[in-house]
Amino acid sequence: MGSSPETEHPVKALGYAARDSSGVLSPINFSRRETGNEDVRFKVLYCGVCHTDLHSIKNDWLNAKYPMIPGHEIVGVVTEVGSKVKKVKVGDKVGVGCMVGSCRSCDQCDADQEQYCSKMVATYNSHAVVTYGGYSDHMVCNEHFIISWPEDLPLDGGAPLLCAGITVYSPMRYYGLDKPGMHVGVVGLGGLGHVGVMFLKAFGVKVTVISTNPNKKEEAVSKLGADSFLVSRDQPQIQAAVGTMDGIIDTVSADHPLTPLIRLLKPNGKLILVGAPTTPHDLPAFPLLYGRKLVGGSLIGGIKETQEMIDFAAKHKITAAIEFIPVDYINTAMERLQKSNVRYRFVIDIANTLKSD
Amino acid sequence: MAKSPESEHPIKAYGYAARDTSGLLSPLTFSRRATGDKDVRFKVLYCGICHSDLHFVKNEWGFTTYPVIPGHEMVGVVTEVGNKVEKFKVGDKVGVGCLVGSCRSCQSCANDLENYCPKQILTYGFPYHDGTRTYGGYSDHMVADEHFVLSWPENLPLDSGAPLLCAGITTYSPLRHFGLDKPGMKVGVVGLGGLGHAAVKFAKAFGAEVTVFSTTPAKKQEALEGLKADHFIVSKDPEQMKSAASSLDGIIDTVSATHPIAPLISVLKPDGKLVLVGAPEKPLELAAFSLIAGRKIIAGSAIGGLKETQEMLDFAAKHGVTADIELIPIDYVNTAMERILKSDVRYRFVIDVANSLKAP
Numbered sequence: 001m002g003s004s005p006e007t008e009h010p011v012k013a014l015g016y017a018a019r020d021s022s023g024v025l026s027p028i029n030f031s032r033r034e035t036g037n038e039d040v041r042f043k044v045l046y047c048g049v050c051h052t053d054l055h056s057i058k059n060d061w062l063n064a065k066y067p068m069i070p071g072h073e074i075v076g077v078v079t080e081v082g083s084k085v086k087k088v089k090v091g092d093k094v095g096v097g098c099m100v101g102s103c104r105s106c107d108q109c110d111a112d113q114e115q116y117c118s119k120m121v122a123t124y125n126s127h128a129v130v131t132y133g134g135y136s137d138h139m140v141c142n143e144h145f146i147i148s149w150p151e152d153l154p155l156d157g158g159a160p161l162l163c164a165g166i167t168v169y170s171p172m173r174y175y176g177l178d179k180p181g182m183h184v185g186v187v188g189l190g191g192l193g194h195v196g197v198m199f200l201k202a203f204g205v206k207v208t209v210i211s212t213n214p215n216k217k218e219e220a221v222s223k224l225g226a227d228s229f230l231v232s233r234d235q236p237q238i239q240a241a242v243g244t245m246d247g248i249i250d251t252v253s254a255d256h257p258l259t260p261l262i263r264l265l266k267p268n269g270k271l272i273l274v275g276a277p278t279t280p281h282d283l284p285a286f287p288l289l290y291g292r293k294l295v296g297g298s299l300i301g302g303i304k305e306t307q308e309m310i311d312f313a314a315k316h317k318i319t320a321a322i323e324f325i326p327v328d329y330i331n332t333a334m335e336r337l338q339k340s341n342v343r344y345r346f347v348i349d350i351a352n353t354l355k356s357d
Numbered sequence: 358m359a360k361s362p363e364s365e366h367p368i369k370a371y372g373y374a375a376r377d378t379s380g381l382l383s384p385l386t387f388s389r390r391a392t393g394d395k396d397v398r399f400k401v402l403y404c405g406i407c408h409s410d411l412h413f414v415k416n417e418w419g420f421t422t423y424p425v426i427p428g429h430e431m432v433g434v435v436t437e438v439g440n441k442v443e444k445f446k447v448g449d450k451v452g453v454g455c456l457v458g459s460c461r462s463c464q465s466c467a468n469d470l471e472n473y474c475p476k477q478i479l480t481y482g483f484p485y486h487d488g489t490r491t492y493g494g495y496s497d498h499m500v501a502d503e504h505f506v507l508s509w510p511e512n513l514p515l516d517s518g519a520p521l522l523c524a525g526i527t528t529y530s531p532l533r534h535f536g537l538d539k540p541g542m543k544v545g546v547v548g549l550g551g552l553g554h555a556a557v558k559f560a561k562a563f564g565a566e567v568t569v570f571s572t573t574p575a576k577k578q579e580a581l582e583g584l585k586a587d588h589f590i591v592s593k594d595p596e597q598m599k600s601a602a603s604s605l606d607g608i609i610d611t612v613s614a615t616h617p618i619a620p621l622i623s624v625l626k627p628d629g630k631l632v633l634v635g636a637p638e639k640p641l642e643l644a645a646f647s648l649i650a651g652r653k654i655i656a657g658s659a660i661g662g663l664k665e666t667q668e669m670l671d672f673a674a675k676h677g678v679t680a681d682i683e684l685i686p687i688d689y690v691n692t693a694m695e696r697i698l699k700s701d702v703r704y705r706f707v708i709d710v711a712n713s714l715k716a717p
Binding site: 107174275 | 464465470473475534603618626627628633634635636637640641642643644645646647648649650651652653654655656657658659
């Protein structure tokens with residue numbers, strides 16, 4: 001007889017799960033493994049709501065396993081550590097992002113790029129093993145995938161950095177778009193985009209926000225510190241900015257044309273995709289050749305650089321702009337997220353609102 | 358009244374030109390400017406035929422003005438130099454590739470990347486600084502600004518070296534720039550034509566392990582035995598492609614026909630690079646997640662700057678890299694163009710200009 005989520009592991013746990021592709025979340029009693037030698041167990045304080053959570057619970061990518069407990073922007077306080085754990089101790093503040101495991105022996109793992117390991121284990125809805133995410137009362141995770149939380153980084157505003165933050169920080173570093181004086185565009189002003197603007201400004205980069213929504217200009221410039229704003233569907237605005245950008249971080253996961261963005265790049269410019277539309281893009285070859293431009297992708301970041309990003313954020317006082325919600329608001333939050341109606345990340349106050357009956 | 362090609366400049370010249378979109382070439386008497394202070398004038402010995410010549414004479418890119426004299430893989434011997442010329446003297450062997458001018462003041466020019474200058478001047482069919490149109494190497498002689506003239510290494514054959522001036526630099530440049538030039542790297546080459554065979558030769562000279570991707574199974578023997586590629590994969594065979602999944606550091610894609618790139622992205626390792634040097638007309642279909650899931654890139658690259666073209670020629674001379682050519686008399690050029698359309702050449706035609714182009 002197969003075991004249920006409630007009985008498969010010895011330690012009881014409580015969370016919010018989607019049961020089918022309607023994506024509606026409701027309380028679930030489940031269970032987690034005991035704290036192994038290399039494990040860190042922690043009480044979840046807060047968990048960010050990532051757009052990936054929404055895609056996943058609705059099975060947009062056709063890989064959902066139900067019941068699904070999402071959440072991969074998790075912060076909390078350590079309650080127990082295994083005997084071999086060195087990184088943290090009971091009482092420490094910690095975070096867990098999008099990964100909880102990898103093979104630890106391939107070229108990618110050796111290069112601290114666990115996210116590209118072919119056996120990477122996602123924090124929730126992973127393929128080979130069943131994992132449950134941070135919309136839950138506590139987590140247990142291998143030490144390697146635990147992020148130490150800096151003293152001076154707020155937990156609630158910092159939680160979204162564990163996915164949104166690293167997703168934009170990593171390509172800025174890897175593709176060299178982090179040099180003072182560079183000019184970089186950010187396409188889309190949502191969870192990823194707003195954090196992207198803040199990191200780029202901290203690097204000393206000149207930032208242009210590119211959006212389809214003219215109403216976002218005010219906050220892009222006044223609140224987030226962007227240097228300029230351009231409406232992507234406005235031909236004259238695009239024309240005026242042709243050939244001016246060293247790079248562009250494209251956070252948009254809705255369908256949108258790449259050609260105007262490629263034209264904005266200087267020679268040797270880089271268009272980096274971190275959002276993934278479900279339908280393929282049309283990629284014209286000529287604009288890439290005449291300018292030696294590139295289109296690259298990037299997926300979250302490795303654990304080492306996630307820690308580096310969190311420490312950088314603490315130093316430069318970068319936190320996400322959040323709307324703090326009780327867990328029973330989550331379904332409304334998902335509806336609003338679908339309509340991009342949030343400035344810019346929901347964060348669930350797990351510790352204070354996820355209660356057993 | 359507009360001047361004719363024959364009278365617009367003081368020095369008589371003759372060549373082979375296309376006069377209309379049929380692309381058929383025939384003798385043309387025209388003229389070139391006098392040798393300016395910074396100019397190098399040379400007798401053309403050989404000129405390679407690039408597939409771009411064919412696109413251009415048929416006005417496939419929409420900006421051809423007739424008559425057009427193609428040819429941007431030309432080598433020859435200097436007959437006159439301007440009094441400010443420092444690098445060359447009469448009797449030197451030289452080459453000219455795809456560019457004869459640029460703005461010389463933008464960021465790209467300052468970085469020795471004249472090929473990315475927005476005001477670059479192509480060797481043929483383009484307005485020069487003086488407003489007249491440029492004429493290429495299917496002609497008896499050439500005059501060009503010293504900056505755009507390449508010094509020909511002593512031990513590099515002129516005839517089989519000529520195609521390096523376009524096909525060679527077009528594949529050498531991205532192998533260098535994208536770091537695919539380290540010994541032991543695994544590099545793919547898509548398409549085995551003029552560009553493809555040059556890419557294989559340079560990649561092998563860099564010490565790479567080379568896989569050729571082709572839709573033509575019959576090319577396997579020449580790829581492995583003739584060009585010394587290490588592997589050969591028929592790109593339309595899913596099983597063969599699957600066996601190469603996630604194995605390559607980079608791929609140089611020379612194919613200009615429309616083709617799917619998703620299978621090529623899948624054979625790249627994480628951080629792998631797909632570089633397009635052929636220019637398909639229609640957009641390619643790109644699934645963003647295929648790049649995201651492995652931090653892969655697709656880039657374009659077009660010829661190379663003058664400094665790196667010289668570096669490429671010197672490298673080719675040192676490592677014995679030359680093109681595989683079929684030497685032809687100039688009156689064979691129309692047949693050659695038809696054969697290029699059918700990919701019926703191993704791998705570049707080179708016109709024996711000096712011995713077959715006769716004064717009218």
